Amino acid sequence: MEELANLFHGFAVALQPFNIMVMILGIVLGVIIGVLPGLGGANGVAILLPLTFSMPPTSAIIMLSCIYWGALFGGAITSILFNIPGEPWSVATTFDGYPMAQQGKAGEALTAAFTSSFVGALFAVVMITLVAPLVASFALKFGPAEKFAVYFLAFCSFVGLSKEPPFKTIAAMMIGFALAAVGLDSITGQLRLTFGITELLNGFDFLIAVIGLFGIGEILLTMEEGLSFRGGNAQINLRVVLHTWKEMPAYWMTSLRSCLIGCWMGITPAGATPASFMSYGIAKRLSRRGKTFGKGEIEGVVAPETAAHAAGTAALLPMLSLGVPGSPTAAVLLGGLLIWGLQPGPMLFVEQKEFVWGLIASMYLGNLAGLLVVLTCVPIFAAILRIPFSIVAPLILVLCAIGAYSVHSSTFDVVLMLVFGVLGYLFKKCGYPLAPLVLAIVLGDKAEEAFRQSLLGSQGSLAVFFSNALVGTIMVLGLIALFWSALQEGYSRLRAATA
């Protein structure tokens, strides 16, 4: 009950006129950041952090977190309209969102994505409000072996659930791991796989790979088919929004499942990206329309968006209650808290009640404001679709170059982006899936670190991954996911033999 009273007090703080203003401003800036390829939520929050130095801490964190929500909403826009995921967790949204846009259903796809994002985030905020202390203490028990098991599960679900041939998926995924390993080894501080090239010291940034593989690769594929832009005209208005909303309750089960996956993956350090992929994969397996996933199924937009936003929001829970950021953006927000002299952790709930509950209340209001802002701006996004491809293509190419450059202020990254672009075109034409490659670049370092730390603790014995019920269960689930197709085939053969 005390939490409820604190929350109401938090609403009173968040609803002050100045805070509402910074909330709307944050959302709009966030959406712009999310739409621009290469300028992700973490970068955007980091770049805009100095803007908030003159504000009171509560208003500042409200604005920064709203930039975060805005970026989360904005990432879906480019994924659906142009097949360019602004963030790694938007990759799974492209699988069905982009085909929907090509079929002239961009309005439905965008509405479904925005609404699902809102539902996922709302679920996670309610969870943060109610069960924060309990869940945080559970996540505290996670050692390196458990962390690795969660990554293992995410990667295995890819191989088993992907529609591409398993060996092509494995090859693509391992290329991602290898690229993630380039540069400075975080454990020993030793250089590896750089072959004396100084530009490779920092390794490969996933943003460069994403911009090249998806952004440039998609433009090359479109060029191959002629200059017609495949987005087509989209009818987006209030009628489309209401029509989509009427359809959405039918996917309540997918939505609820994605919320739970998202919250789980957000609190454990796995994060939003594997959450979105796992949720998409499971929805594809369990849905009655699973076979048509990838061809423009609205459920294929609902599942990853809900999970990604539930995870993105839930990632703030360990940051607030333990001082351990669950995502890169949460880490930047944590940096902001430290700048204002606030020490995140359990004591924050005791010493800075107004701040914590003001932030939690702003999560409710910020997401609602975000939904309203993006939905009312949908006609502007629709207008982007009507611009002919021979104008849009060079603009996207230039924006991709700017995005790639601004990651590390390096022109070498722009060259890499083009190389990834040509690779993306070849890979896509040859049936190599790009999503596992990107996911492995993003999580490669963390997965390797967890793996090596686990082995270090067990003196090299792999038995550490089955040393207790928790880690053992996650690993077994991973193995089942890995061999899912083979298990299914074996089962159907067995049935045919006994019949």
Added chain:
Amino acid sequence: MSSHGGSAGPSRKSVELGVTLGIALFGIIVIFGSVKAGINWGAEGPRAGFFPFYVGLLIVAASAMNVRNTLREDDGGVFAEWGQLRQVMSVVVPTAIYVGALPFTGIYVASMLFIAWFMRWLGKYGWLTVAAVAIGMPVVTYLIFERWFMVPLPKGPVEEWLGL
């Protein structure tokens, strides 16, 4: 707009084999680099090359399976027609020139020329439309990135002359 000339083109099988062998070569480079970094146990546990070594082995093993599958499943199809590949190259080559010119001309001049070329040559737009977009986009980019978000972008002699 497309100018698909003829139905001939490189076979799907040969391109797929080429890509697969390229991936296998990448795997071998990873193995080679990992061995150089050390793949055994050191004082701090598994050494730097330990994890990427097995990743490299998996790349080579998966590529071997992919070569086998490609040879088995040859449908005699074409990867893409020559005309289609010409279309793709008509973007790749100018983009490569654009990317190569960036460090010398700065992003604004290069972007203006690139957008103008693309719209005029591939889109056949009138000069007025071309000029509006080709100049408008870099100006908007400057305002958003450099002024608003304070993200410095590469500049060349023209920007220096303008004092940007």
